[in-house]
Amino acid sequence: MAETDVRKQIKDYVQTMHEQGILDHNFENVQNLQGEENPHFVLDIIDIFCRDAEICIEDMTKSVDEPVVDYAKVTGFIHLLKGSSSSVGGCRIVLACRELRKATESKTKERCVEAVNNIKREFFTVRDNLNAIAKMERSIRTDDAMTGIF
Amino acid sequence: MSSTNTENWMKDIGVLDLTGVGGGSTSAAKKITALVVDDDSVNQTIHSKMLENLGIQNQVVRNGKEAVDLHSSGNNFDLILMDMDMPVMNGIEATRKLREMGVRSIIAGVSTCTRDEREQKEFMESGLDDFQEKPLTTPKLVSILHKLNKKC
Numbered sequence: 001m002a003e004t005d006v007r008k009q010i011k012d013y014v015q016t017m018h019e020q021g022i023l024d025h026n027f028e029n030v031q032n033l034q035g036e037e038n039p040h041f042v043l044d045i046i047d048i049f050c051r052d053a054e055i056c057i058e059d060m061t062k063s064v065d066e067p068v069v070d071y072a073k074v075t076g077f078i079h080l081l082k083g084s085s086s087s088v089g090g091c092r093i094v095l096a097c098r099e100l101r102k103a104t105e106s107k108t109k110e111r112c113v114e115a116v117n118n119i120k121r122e123f124f125t126v127r128d129n130l131n132a133i134a135k136m137e138r139s140i141r142t143d144d145a146m147t148g149i150f
Numbered sequence: 151m152s153s154t155n156t157e158n159w160m161k162d163i164g165v166l167d168l169t170g171v172g173g174g175s176t177s178a179a180k181k182i183t184a185l186v187v188d189d190d191s192v193n194q195t196i197h198s199k200m201l202e203n204l205g206i207q208n209q210v211v212r213n214g215k216e217a218v219d220l221h222s223s224g225n226n227f228d229l230i231l232m233d234m235d236m237p238v239m240n241g242i243e244a245t246r247k248l249r250e251m252g253v254r255s256i257i258a259g260v261s262t263c264t265r266d267e268r269e270q271k272e273f274m275e276s277g278l279d280d281f282q283e284k285p286l287t288t289p290k291l292v293s294i295l296h297k298l299n300k301k302c
Contacts, residue, residue: 026285033199041199049192079235082262084192087285 003140010136017129027089039141046134049088050127056081057120060100064112071104074112078104081119088130092122182298183226184208187217187244188233188260193284197231197260200291213237214244221248227255229298231286234261234273242269242276249277258294260286 014031017023034041060077063070078097085093096119103111184206186197194210201208206229211217213236230248234241245257259273259281274281279297282290 026287029285029287030196032288033196033203035203038199045192045195048195052191076235076237079262080190083188083233083284084190086262087192087196 006136006140010133013129013133013136022092022125022129023089024091025089026087026091030088043134043137043141045088046130046137049084049090050130052084053081053093053123053127057116057123060116060119064109064116069107069109069112071107071112074104075101085126088126090122090126093119093126096122182206182228182295184229184231185217185220185225185227185255186210186231187212187214187236187241188231189213189236190233193233193260193286197286200286200288201231204288204291204295214239214241214247217244218247218251221251221253226253229294230255230257231260231294232257232278234259234269242273245273245276245278256280256294256298258282258297260284 014023014027017027018025030045031042056077060074060081063074063077078101082094082097085091085097096115100112100115100119103115182205184201186194186201186208188194188197188210189212194212198208198210209220209225209227211220214232215238217230217232218239230253232241232245236244239247241259241261245259248255248257256279257277259278260283261270261273261281262284270281280294282294
């Protein structure tokens, strides 16, 4: 498929994500940083985000599952995940992180556990959609590579 | 971002005029240097790329202590983008230490929105020249760079 067609597909897909409130305009800020000299930038950011967010959420889960929750530690994870999520446009993860922050302030373990489960749900949604975008980006890179061969 | 767009941004913030060199080519412009201080890999990569696209040489460190150590070993930067919440040494402590060391760089705090106004006030009072809420965007970065231009 021609690159222009795939680019249009990606643009339409991102627009759908906006309409569903899954990604906000900050994702386009990431796309705008990609250029000819760094054609893999969006792919790299998606890979880094998904990898690091998964680790962060795992650590968050372990922390709230402890018999005595270290709320300061959980707050540290919140800042990390909120920062990276906002940069890639993961607005619903950001909102879910705010709910966890409120739960840590109330120092209620059950609320924290519920909030972390919500973060997981939102992350899985964003991750699946970012991976779909990554797949489309990779198809452009594969086509470029094949063009180079022939 | 094309080199023409980069030049336009740099003219917009007055960077190309700093050396008084005519012609306005980016290669002749004063090379602004920046330090990104952030523990998150996504933000490190994005902030570094944003700076690079504006023609700004930059380095990245993971926490406030690494920033302080870098300056202790003789490095200095025109601009420091300082995250607030970091392990080992946070942005408040790092900024305070850097100012105590006599570092006169533009230090811009870049952090997620915090409802704790006391904490944000403490961050500003540690010696920041500016504060921008994450996510950092190119327009926000350009507004920080305007402060650099005024300082020069």
